[in-house]
Amino acid sequence: MLNFFKKNAALVWAKKHVQKTGEFKKNSVKNQEALLLSLVKTAQKTLFGREHDFENIQSIKEFQDRVPVADYEDLKPYIERVKKGQANILWTETPEYFAKTSGTTSGSKYIPISKEGMPFQIAGAQSALFHYITRKKNADFVNGKMIFLQGSPEMEEIFGIKTGRLSGIVAHHIPAYLQKNRLPSWSTNIMEDWEAKVDKIIEETENENMTLISGIPPWLIMYFEKLTEKHGKKIKQLFPNLQLLVTGGVNYEPYRDKINDLLGGKVDIIQTFPASEGFFAFQDDYTKEGLLLLTDHGIFYEFIPLEEYGKPEARRLTLKDIELNKDYALILTTNSGLWAYSIGDVVRFIDKDPYRILVSGRTKHFTSAFGEHVIAFEVEEAIKAALERHTAQIIEFHLAPQVNPTEGLPYHEWLIEFEKEPENLELFRNELDRQLRERNTYYDDLITGNILQPLHITLLKRNAFHEYAKSQGKLGGQNKIPRLANDRKIADLLEIYKL
Structure with a gap:
């Protein structure tokens, strides 16, 4: 009876959620401008806002004239002050979290996530699942076990700001209705030795009714290969009720054949586009190519034609200016205090109604x-x-x-x-x-x-x-x-x- 209730409740929630998203899909251009001006107004009194005359910004063009495109090195002096516990630097308050990532030129990067920004990280993943349930008209997976192959959820603190890997931070915000079904255990999740961790995950999952597995493709392959080697069976033989893979971080296509071979049976795939800086897009129709760009999730987007990226005269386009099937460097302004920030990803639009993208590369790769x-x-x-x-x-x-x-x-x-x-x-x-x-x-x-x-x-x-x-x-x-x-x-x- 409980399983029946959970499944049907998920179907109802999903349908209502998808209906609500119709508004932002139709009004993305208008909403994006309003969002930028709202972010600027909120941050007027911050150090960054005062230095860039936020008080007199009334349009996208005025923002672009006053705020140059920045990378982590450009924002690092501000972030270093935030790391010392100073408020009102990039955003009105100190961040709720720092997502710690590895950088090549900057060493470790500390990406701020505000209390306003964190809910959107979770909402993006939830919305991906709700769209899938509605399109599939099936929520059976909610009654099985789910595994999230992720970094350690253990946090350190920097002047009271909780700091860790994004996937570990997100682990603290998994909805209560999924917690009972979630694997692996806390003790396994905090293991730092990745190979030992995967072995332990296998012990905890090999005899369970796995219905959803999430992780970036290389992790999935490592997990699946070890399971197959241990049991001599394809993944769908071990987990006959496995319904869904949720993946992101890299382009899935080059891994598709390998993963399909390891699965040995039909499993649906949802591709997502999350990062420490925000949750940007997800596959709203698992049967079609392209990721729905989330234009109402606290992030204002700009797009620089890839051939112009890094040049002084490079154009900073908004949604109304983009062309299909062209490559653009992705620039973000967020409700966590990143301003005209170049994340390093390259995207290509394949649809405008609604706006759907492919992640086509990295500006440095x-x-x-x-x-x-x-x-x-x-x-x-x-x-x-x-x-x-x-x-x-x-x-x-x-x-x-x-x-x-x-x-x-x-x-x-x-x-x-x-x-x-x-x-x-x-x-x-x-x-x-x-x-x-x-x-x-x-x-x-x-x-x-x-x-x-x-x-x-x-x-x-x-x-x-x-x-x-x-x-x-x-x-x-x-x-x-x-x-x-x-x-x-x-x-x-x-x-x-x-x-």
């Missing part, structure tokens, strides 16, 4: 040693197409330029760890090169102009990327190995894993 500016979306689509034509499967890859080869012209080197190698590697290489040339005209011009030779593939041993991540202290957590680089720092370290 590209290959352009020869002026080609190849981005993640292009290489991931190229390898997906090549794999389909050659029935091969990959585990992971990394692309780096080889500027000074021992002989011949320079080239792109693809270091690939295959799950299943193509029958003919040379044909696969040619196909991959052709697919990339179709997607990037600059790369094609370099090949046809004999500036570059066609790409090379270097085969890596099994578990190469796992061992590399482990050797760099980047196993688990929010760590993701960049798939593209403009130098050979990662490529050279991967050399020792060559076949």
Whole structure:
């Protein structure tokens, strides 16, 4: 009886929620401007607001004229003051949390999450599930066990501000109606050794009625592989009632075939776009491509055409200005005190009614040693197409330029760890090169102009990327190995894993 009630209550809640979201989908442009002006008004008396004349900002253009695009280094002096317990610096109060993330140039980053911002982190994930339930007309998963593969929920404190990984922070806000069904246990969740943690998670879940599993694709694969190795069965054989995977953090498509193979049966997928800076988008229709941009969740968005990013005259576009199928650097102003903040992600709009996006790459993750500016979306689509034509499967890859080869012209080197190698590697290489040339005209011009030779593939041993991540202290957590680089720092370290 209780299970029947939970399932039907979820169906009713989901339907009501989806109906309520209709307003923001129709009025995104108008609501975004109103949101920005509201944020500016709230922060008028903050240090940042006084320095940037918030009191006299009455339009988006006036905001853009007064507030330059910033990265973490630009905001770091303000954040350092907040870390010392000072209020009214970036936002009216000190943050409720700092989400601690790893940075390359700045060391650890401390991203503020205000008491106004935190509910939207939770609401984004809830909304994704409610849309799924409504579209599927099925909420069976609420009666089974759910696992969230995440970082440790243990917090430290910096002048009274709770600090930890975003996934660990979110663990403290899981709704009460899901807590009973949630795994793993607290003692397992706080383990820092990721491999030992996954082993313990397996112990706690292998005999349970798992219906929902959430995590970024590399974590899912590691968990599924260990389960399969231990039991000699596909995941759907172990968990016949598994209905849903919720994932985010990286593009899911390059992992889809591998995960499908491990599952061995039909499981629905919801892709999401969360970050420490906010919950931006989710797949509101699990049967279609694209993520619904959340324009009423305390975040004002700007978009810089990728080819202009980093240039003084770069245009800062808003929703009304964007074009479909173009790549934009994502710029955020949030109700946690981030102002015109460049998060480093690149998005591509595929729909305007409502606004739906794909995450197409990172502003710092590209290959352009020869002026080609190849981005993640292009290489991931190229390898997906090549794999389909050659029935091969990959585990992971990394692309780096080889500027000074021992002989011949320079080239792109693809270091690939295959799950299943193509029958003919040379044909696969040619196909991959052709697919990339179709997607990037600059790369094609370099090949046809004999500036570059066609790409090379270097085969890596099994578990190469796992061992590399482990050797760099980047196993688990929010760590993701960049798939593209403009130098050979990662490529050279991967050399020792060559076949």
